[in-house]
Amino acid sequence: MMTDSWYPTRDGVVTSVTIIKESLEALGHEVFIIAPEPEEEFRQDGVYYFPSVRFKSYDGYYVPIYPSHKKRILKEIDPDVIHIHGVATMAIRGLISGHELGIPTVMTFHTMVDDAARYYSPIKMSPQTMERLIWIYLRQILKRADVVVTPTSCIGRELASHGAECRNLVTIPTGTDVAKFHPGIESGYVRDRYGLEGRRVVIHVGRISYEKDLDMVVRAMTKVDAVLLVAGKGPAKEDIEHLVDELGLREKVVFAGFVPDEELPAFYNAADIAVSASKFETQGLSILEAMASGKPVACRNGRAFAEIVRDGENGYLFDDVDGCAAAMERAFDAPAEVREASYRTALENSRERSAELYVGAYELAKRTRAERIGHGTE
Numbered sequence: 001m002m003t004d005s006w007y008p009t010r011d012g013v014v015t016s017v018t019i020i021k022e023s024l025e026a027l028g029h030e031v032f033i034i035a036p037e038p039e040e041e042f043r044q045d046g047v048y049y050f051p052s053v054r055f056k057s058y059d060g061y062y063v064p065i066y067p068s069h070k071k072r073i074l075k076e077i078d079p080d081v082i083h084i085h086g087v088a089t090m091a092i093r094g095l096i097s098g099h100e101l102g103i104p105t106v107m108t109f110h111t112m113v114d115d116a117a118r119y120y121s122p123i124k125m126s127p128q129t130m131e132r133l134i135w136i137y138l139r140q141i142l143k144r145a146d147v148v149v150t151p152t153s154c155i156g157r158e159l160a161s162h163g164a165e166c167r168n169l170v171t172i173p174t175g176t177d178v179a180k181f182h183p184g185i186e187s188g189y190v191r192d193r194y195g196l197e198g199r200r201v202v203i204h205v206g207r208i209s210y211e212k213d214l215d216m217v218v219r220a221m222t223k224v225d226a227v228l229l230v231a232g233k234g235p236a237k238e239d240i241e242h243l244v245d246e247l248g249l250r251e252k253v254v255f256a257g258f259v260p261d262e263e264l265p266a267f268y269n270a271a272d273i274a275v276s277a278s279k280f281e282t283q284g285l286s287i288l289e290a291m292a293s294g295k296p297v298a299c300r301n302g303r304a305f306a307e308i309v310r311d312g313e314n315g316y317l318f319d320d321v322d323g324c325a326a327a328m329e330r331a332f333d334a335p336a337e338v339r340e341a342s343y344r345t346a347l348e349n350s351r352e353r354s355a356e357l358y359v360g361a362y363e364l365a366k367r368t369r370a371e372r373i374g375h376g377t378e
Helices: 012-026 070-077 089-101 113-120 127-142 153-161 188-193 214-223 237-246 264-270 285-292 303-308 321-332 336-348 351-374
Strands: 034-036 048-050 082-085 105-108 147-150 169-171 201-205 227-231 253-257 273-276 297-300 316-318
Touching: 012 082, 012 285, 012 351, 034 089, 070 089, 082 089, 089 105, 089 127, 105 351, 147 153, 147 351, 153 169, 153 303, 169 351, 188 264, 201 264, 201 285, 214 227, 214 237, 214 321, 227 264, 237 253, 264 285, 273 285, 273 321, 285 297, 285 303, 285 336, 297 303, 297 321, 316 321
Parallel strands: 034 048, 082 105, 105 147, 147 169, 201 227, 201 273, 227 253, 273 297, 297 316
Antiparallel strands: none
């Protein structure tokens, strides 16, 4: 697996890669990680690193801009498949290596980079020009992978709407660890820690970044008698804190900072509902984790959430600030049938099912590469 994001970076891509890796290993497969090299104290044994520099526009990310020994690494590993996560530098290196060494390539499209680029691109240009250039680039790399995977089918349709042509396009949700995230986990200490006893609590889990639209949730809290527990960190945190102060919500918004993996199940259980206003998500793992924890959810009506959440059936959808407040109130009062349907949705997206589907995608990539070589197109 060649990935643009790996520890110490903490985002949805790192979580997804970790889940896929562990799920495949549980089935008896051997998985290696190739990633940008962080500072020495963050390096992990067994990971192959490419020399990198910090990405100045987004703290915690690294970019492997230096020449590397990718061929030697891949010859040493001798993989059956190169699985690419991300669409930046590591994607290019993975595709080149697959071509030069005749190794099948699978690319998982995790992130709508055209949305994120407007906030973090080090090169300043008009949004229209940036979007046009990004999609020229994406069309070029997507057509070169043997298999492209999207976590939800709506993202596959969005790629096609931009003219992307993939040899094979399949949908495979990143599996939720339903053995780790489930109802009934002791969580009293979380409520005690933040003074939440006796209060209604809505949790927001994820990076505090501009494209996540957490500001919409904060504004909605002016209309809801509850406490918003924000679990995460990111580049927009200072601006969100300023907004909280402007709206006089210091007693209703708690910033918990980054929550370690081992504590996250308790945090979900400490809440009454979960919320996300992001239209950026290609899947929304944190919402599925909340559903697995037995929590009703209120989500923005767009992209992945519009596919996962069926309004009034297994959760609630909204489009604006007023709708967010109303959806949270509906979630607090969710009947048993909505809660049960929400939990079933999480079970249907288990990591075991995801791993089996990925094995199928790898086999498809191997057949496709063999056909390309046989036809002289590789």
